[in-house]
Amino acid sequence: MVRDIKYLELLSKTFPTIQSASTEIINLEAIMSLPKGTEHFVTDLHGEYESFDHVLRNASGVIKSKVDELFGSDVSVQDKKELCTLIYYPKRKLKLLKIDNKESLNDWYHKTLVLMIKVLSTVSFKYTRSKVRKALPKEYSYIIEELLNESMGERNKEKYIHSILDSIISTDSADCFIIAIAEVIQRLTIDSLHIIGDVYDRGPGAHIIMNTICSYHNCDIQWGNHDIIWMGAAAGSAACMANVVRISLRYANLETLEDGYGINLLPLATFAIDTYKEDLCMPFMPKIGKELVFSEKQKKIISKMHKAITIIQFKLEGQLINRRPDFHMEHRNLLDKIDFDRNRVLVHDDSVPEGYKEYPLCGGEMPTVNPKDPYKLNSEEQEIVDKLVMNFTNNPVLEKHIRCLYAKGSFYKVANGNLLFHGSLPMNPDGSFRKLEILGAFYCGKELYDKLDQLVRIAYFEDRDTRLKKYALDLMWYIWCGPVSPSFDKAKMTTFERYFIKDKKTHEEPKGAYYVLKEDPKVCDRILHEFGINQDNSHIINGHIPVKTLKGESPIKADGKLLVIDGGYAKAYQPETGIAGYTLIYNSFGLLLIQHQPFQSAEHVIKYGEDIISLKKVIEYIPKRKTVGDTDIGKDLAEQVKDLRQLLSAYKTGLIRENL
16 A cells, blocks of 8 residues: 555656546546557568558558548549648658649649548547647648648538638648648558568668658567578678678678668678689579669679678678587588588588488689688688778668667567467477577577567677677577577578589578468467467467468468568569568557558659559458557556556545545
8 A cells, every 4th residue: 555655655746636647538438438549560571662652651542442431422532642742751842733733723622621621530549639739840830730620511610611721822831731731641641650670681771661760750670581691780790791791792782781881892702703803603693683683794893792791791690600600500511511622512411321411602702712721711701890880780771770770679669459470380290399508508488589589789888898698699699590590590501502503402491380380370369379479369470481371371371360561572582472562550440451552653643643453452351440448658658547546546535635
């Protein structure tokens, strides 16, 4: 009782009277009765910033649907197209529409403002006035609120509203109002955004996506393996850094490295050209998409840089594996298994009695590898590594983005009864959770995720050069490619084999048991239970493995318990997925899966009003509309109401005095 009184006395500082406590109870209980906000889930963006940006602007097609429902046949198809495009890209579309309507611009402004206010009213109805007010730009907040909260149909108010609109137009403020209203519509249509991993690699604009994420009003991230490798590079892991640079060169994705973060690749280029001047480096030719244009000379330089950083990566990884025997990855060290005289290599293979199988090497010579000490960097390589690590760790733009990943991110999230994670949960074939040894103790299931989360933060935020810091840095590389890592969960990452061995059997990366067991609803229930989720209609939502829609594969698995929503935002995956990404939407009526077709360009949308084609599928319909009270936020609000009722009782029984 004494402890409760002390807490209530603290609470009374915020609510000093019976009236103030009562008012807050009324306010919170009213909020709990509102429809729940709309959650959007996307995954595996892989630097495709234009597609991602458009999906946010059109709210995965939700804005178009609302415009169609709101206006129906009262507004022409063409006018609805133009209105939607104006909401998506207000600044750029305004320029075109003003030219098209220059003969009657004031009338067009008047009509457009009325239509946009109606759309804003529709998307804001489920929120409190306070929340809508906070979303409005301060300079226009009062006027937009007046327009929102006064009915156009009331005769007494009609003149008042038209007077406001006329004043907006006559003061040359119409453009600013249209832009402001469009941005608020975008913001309110998506209440919360969940990104289930892999912002980085392959596409050209991960840094642009990160700018959006860092400033987004309500967003969380569940780290993917490609995010982890960038986080490790920014924390100072040389092995992670080498992987980041290699992958960027493999896909000729230099925009993020050079333009986004200003990483200086000139020392690597100079070294590579000098070292591999006679080497064609054919296995290292970059995978270039149709949208990228490189000269033959540029391709050759990139391929030499690609090979140079790959050899450096193998050396750094070999050093790491040798100093971390507890990672049990010694079979992945292959440089010391090369017979340079015979040009052959021994690769670990459990299917043969000897444990290793010999293969001929391709991929050209390795002049920087010393057979007597294959994992030692030569002086030039060491200098390149030191400079690159310095570039990654002393980089204000990258630091801002990585801190954002840490602040908004984690390995998993439980949100409104759904479990979100990127890759897998390591399991044994019998369905039990697989254990990973970390610093002498064993972790599995939720405890494994929690322990890795802690150590990933130590790797970045610990300033002292302690043994724990060094271990955590090495562990970040293990999370990228280790066999019992939730972000990877495969027997091996066959990077060496793909470059240097032609036999494709050696390229296989056997997946962990989760990737088979996840099809079983009982296994999914066990995983949900492990994370404290026992309610009906709960789901595991993850990405990482592209859904091959072309082959008839479905993202809905385990009788709807598991939703795999990697549909191929990355252009590199679209030939096998057949689509260009999914958005999962969870609103007050249930779950919708939106399947996106490839996005042409923002310019095409703005010029022709042709939106991205998105197909909608209802996964789950909820007969009784969900309210804020049914959500995680609602549970917190209910606890606050409970505390406030105790405070109210304390006031009324004289245990605490009002502060009038």
